[in-house]
Amino acid sequence: MKKRILAAVLAVVLAGTMTACGSSTKKETSDSNGSKGKVTLKFAHTVPSGTATAECIQRFCDEVSEESDGRLVIECYPDSQLGDDDEICDQIYNGAQMLDYVDPAKMEDYYADYSILVTPYFFESADEIKEFAWSDLGQELSDGCAEAGMKCLDNMGGYYGARDIMSMKEIHTPSDMKNMKFRVPTTTMWVAMADAWKTNATTVSFSEVYTALSQGVCDAVENPVPSMLTASFQEVCDYLNLTHHMYAANGIVMNNSVFEGLDEDMQELLIKKAKEFDDWTFEEISAEEEEAVQTMKEDGVIINDNVDIDAFKEASASIYDTYKGWSDDLVERCQSTLADIRNK
Structure with a gap:
């Protein structure tokens, strides 16, 4: 409980650049995001700079910002600058305007079923990750996680290696x-x-x-x-x-109410770029x-x-x-x- 309270406080501080911050309800998020001006999100993650994964995350941030014509700007914070994944995910859950790139086990506090994807030898090859992610069961898991408050933009279809x-x-x-x-x-x-x-x-x-x-x-x-x-x-x-x-399957996650508070075309853009991000990770990481x-x-x-x-x-x-x-x-x-x- 103390950890959740601390996360909520940090979420408010980190979301300070937003017009309204820290809300985990769709109504309040919509009021602050909606279609009224620029929305800024922070992509906080623990991936080391210089790796293919970190470069793919930066590309995702840049291309979303560019293709939204500046309506949706994503700032990138690698190397645990804003905390470890546990801290970041708790802030996201409590309404922070943030994203993270995490393995499915990090969702177990919010939606335990996702953690099965990190059972040793669950996948026999990297190719199985995307196919499972967009299967009926993969979509069901993603929907369940969203209902629990955490939106996974790519259904845990990213390849971490x-x-x-x-x-x-x-x-x-x-x-x-x-x-x-x-x-x-x-x-x-x-x-x-x-x-x-x-x-x-x-x-x-x-x-x-x-x-x-x-x-x-x-x-x-x-x-x-x-x-x-x-x-x-x-x-x-x-x-x-x-x-x-x-x-290792990984996914881009954010608060579901924050996601739903975005304009529909911005939601579609995030999902589209997240799928492209997964393609980049497969190509770049396999070579790396x-x-x-x-x-x-x-x-x-x-x-x-x-x-x-x-x-x-x-x-x-x-x-x-x-x-x-x-x-x-x-x-x-x-x-x-x-x-x-x-x-x-």
């Missing part, structure tokens, strides 16, 4: 990670993954991971390789273990991933591609039995939708 593990020692199976201090994001689903692999989950902010690795606070970290390269983890980790435990692995190798990191993927899948399967936050039939419906995608 294949997630792998950097560590102080070589990892072949989950047993190699037993009792390892494993840094994961601060959400229930990520901690559930760490628990399934018998590690000790360590939930430090991404901006603090380098120091945590240097000081032995954590022994391993997972993320897309380009993000870990930009964060210079190759300076403090000896191994890059290609677990590919997640083809290959280059990042090669750079890691040149920097002296040992690239371990001898990972027992089946062992990791088997260890991860317990999450479906232990996690209690999803709708009763969600697992079966997801499996059915993915089977249809794979059988095309």
Whole structure:
């Protein structure tokens, strides 16, 4: 509760450039946005500058501002300038005129069903992400999240990269990670993954991971390789273990009442550009991933591609039995939708 109250206060401060700020109701948002002049939104995110993802976010902001003829201006704040994802999402939920680019697990406090997308090995390839996002079930999940107050402009159809593990020692199976201090994001689903692999989950902010690795606070970290390269983890980790435990879906989120308060053509523009953004991420990140692995190798990191993927899948399967936050039939419906995608 204290966290929600603090987020609400921060939301008002950060929305100070708006005519009316902090409202989470459609009526008040419409009064401040409506068709009366320029609307300014802040795209606050934690993606490191210089990565393909950060460049795609900046392009999204620029093109929305340009194609709206200045009616909808989006200011970009990368590198956790306005807080971490938990803080930003809480501000958005409380009515801040902001956007963020997050993984589905960050929605679990608002709409738990979305977190199933970050179950290890949920997607078998990056191509499945967009197909699932715009399937009937993908749209249903997005609509449910909007009803809960958080609008996902692209139905979690963005590609953040294949997630792998950097560590102080070589990892072949989950047993190699037993009792390892494993840094994961601060959400229930990520901690559930760490628990399934018998590690000790360590939930430090991404901006603090380098120091945590240097000081032995954590022994391993997972993320897309380009993000870990930009964060210079190759300076403090000896191994890059290609677990590919997640083809990471991400999405652009904002407050649903803020979205509905925009003119209809501005709503359509945001969704159109969000879909284009997803196309950019697929193209740019796929190329960036290959280059990042090669750079890691040149920097002296040992690239371990001898990972027992089946062992990791088997260890991860317990999450479906232990996690209690999803709708009763969600697992079966997801499996059915993915089977249809794979059988095309």
